[in-house]
Amino acid sequence: MKLPATLLLGLGLALSGCFAAREARIESDYSYTGNFRRYRTYEFVTGQGLASDTSKMGEVLRDAIRTRMRVQGYKPARNRPDLLVMFRLFEGDMAFRGYAQDDLTHWLTSGMVEDEETPKEVRQGYQPVRMVLAEGTLLVTLIDNRTNRAVWNGYASGVTVPPGPQGELVLRRSVRSIFDQYHVFTEGYLEGTNQ
Numbered sequence: 001m002k003l004p005a006t007l008l009l010g011l012g013l014a015l016s017g018c019f020a021a022r023e024a025r026i027e028s029d030y031s032y033t034g035n036f037r038r039y040r041t042y043e044f045v046t047g048q049g050l051a052s053d054t055s056k057m058g059e060v061l062r063d064a065i066r067t068r069m070r071v072q073g074y075k076p077a078r079n080r081p082d083l084l085v086m087f088r089l090f091e092g093d094m095a096f097r098g099y100a101q102d103d104l105t106h107w108l109t110s111g112m113v114e115d116e117e118t119p120k121e122v123r124q125g126y127q128p129v130r131m132v133l134a135e136g137t138l139l140v141t142l143i144d145n146r147t148n149r150a151v152w153n154g155y156a157s158g159v160t161v162p163p164g165p166q167g168e169l170v171l172r173r174s175v176r177s178i179f180d181q182y183h184v185f186t187e188g189y190l191e192g193t194n195q
Contacts, residue, residue: 024156024174025134028181029099030107032114032124034144034151036184041077042069045086045143057161060168061087064175065140072179073186083151084143089161093135096155100127104152105183133157138174142182154178 030036044062065085066076074083101107114124136159142152156174161167 024158024177026154026156026177026181027098027131028104028152028154028178029101030104030153031149031151032107032126033147033149035113036104036108036151037187039082039144039184040073040075040186041081042074042083042085042142043077043081043145045084057089057167057171060171061089061138061175064172065179068175068179072182072184081145084145086141086143088139089159090133090137090139091135094133094137096131096133096137096157098129098131098153100129103183104181108184136160138171138178140175140178152182154181 044065065087069076069085133155134157137155137157138159139153139155141150143149144151156178159170159174161170
């Protein structure tokens with residue numbers, strides 16, 4: 001039985017996408033000082049690297065992140081956004097320091113937010129974890145614009161980005177997998193009261 005060439009090509013692309021996504025390691029960590037319930041708006045950090053990159057890959061990443069932020073109720077804002085979004089794609093293996101923490105949802109349901117006034121004996125301690133992230137790591141960082149501190153990092157390692165449309169698909173899936181770790185919707189969004 002002969003299979004049409006387009007069916008074989010489609011099956012090959014689908015399988016290669018599954019293999020690329022399956023091998024990726026998805027992790028995230030967060031700051032105990034992040035006031036996640038307060039955030040409503042975002043803007044991308046401008047500067048050097050992919051953040052200022054107008055290449056196809058940079059645009060695909062920004063579009064995928066915009067889509068996910070919109071799905072979670074965040075609105076873009078050029079003036080005084082609550083969150084600044086930064087992303088970077090690293091080539092090669094890299095040493096990375098993450099943190100052993102409860103799931104972000106668990107932290108949010110506790111209702112706690114740490115600040116300068118939080119007594120030391122009540123503060124959560126950070127337990128650093130050294131990791132070696134495999135070839136190709138996509139890192140997305142959310143920064144509190146008011147404090148200028150990173151409040152959440154999501155990363156996918158082992159991301160191999162082939163050229164062309166398959167590469168775009170891998171990047172979009174990686175962003176989706178990363179944001180699956182960020183279980184924060186803007187207040188009132190799920191109830192339809194967030195305007």
